[in-house]
Amino acid sequence: MDRDYISKKELLELTGISYGQLYRWKRKNLIPEDWFIRRSTFTGQETFFPKEKIMARIDKIIHMKDDLSLDELADMFSPNLTGSMLKPEELIAQNIVSKATVDLFTQHFGSAESYPFQHFLYAYIVERLLVMGEMSLEEGKGLLQVLESHYPKFQGKPCELIFIRKMGISAFALASNASELYFDQSVKVVSRLNVSSCLEELKTKLKY
Known part of the structure; x- marks a missing residue:
């Protein structure tokens, strides 16, 4: 993969989050499904992410999760408009x-x-x-x-x-x-x- 993408292993190492956190945030729609990109490598199949987007999103989640619930964060990240x-x-x-x-x-x-x-x-x-x-x-x-x-x-x-x-x-x-x-x-x-x-x-x- 080119430099615009980061592997799951590198992502976890750089951010300090766990595998469980990453996939929990995915289930809660804090991280879009289409950011999880499966690709073949010399070691087999690996998951990659668009580097700039995923790093920015995880930084926001980490810094805001103490003030907002995961549901509130999911609503904030959603591309859907509110009815307010x-x-x-x-x-x-x-x-x-x-x-x-x-x-x-x-x-x-x-x-x-x-x-x-x-x-x-x-x-x-x-x-x-x-x-x-x-x-x-x-x-x-x-x-x-x-x-x-x-x-x-x-x-x-x-x-x-x-x-x-x-x-x-x-x-x-x-x-x-x-x-x-x-x-x-x-x-x-x-x-x-x-x-x-x-x-x-x-x-x-x-x-x-």
């Missing part, structure tokens, strides 16, 4: 999104006392790109339209947001995480965001 209704002022008070993002959000969705969690996921993604200094407020309007129109089509499946510019014109696309996209040389890929990671981050922030 949230108020804009809650997210501003917790420094999750800025007032500028909320103003943009309410212009798009209209004024209401509370909004579905899914809509605030969109606001959180806009906030991420604004804070990075990679997107203008005007471009944020276009991003909200793309997310509202197309993100529900993924129905909880992992996807990636691709933000590009060509000759000063911006565009956004949503694609499955496995997609390989190629552009001509005049296209600048401004940012690629894993939407599932953004969802996980938002759920984490709302827990505290």
Whole structure:
């Protein structure tokens, strides 16, 4: 296997967790089934994992399991949206999104006392790109339209947001995480965001 993957033996040695913990977390859906990859080696069959993903996930589990139950962690890591209704002022008070993002959000969705969690996921993604200094407020309007129109089509499946510019014109696309996209040389890929990671981050922030 290449350097992007790590064997189960190496994983257990590096993290200090036990075989039992690893498979308990798998049963509790803290670690996705498709991260357990069986491959043939010169010693027989071995299990490998995508190194960056599994190391980050185990680090989060270890540091959060004293504050959250395994069921709460599983919900946080799940790509499924919650059914919660949230108020804009809650997210501003917790420094999750800025007032500028909320103003943009309410212009798009209209004024209401509370909004579905899914809509605030969109606001959180806009906030991420604004804070990075990679997107203008005007471009944020276009991003909200793309997310509202197309993100529900993924129905909880992992996807990636691709933000590009060509000759000063911006565009956004949503694609499955496995997609390989190629552009001509005049296209600048401004940012690629894993939407599932953004969802996980938002759920984490709302827990505290």
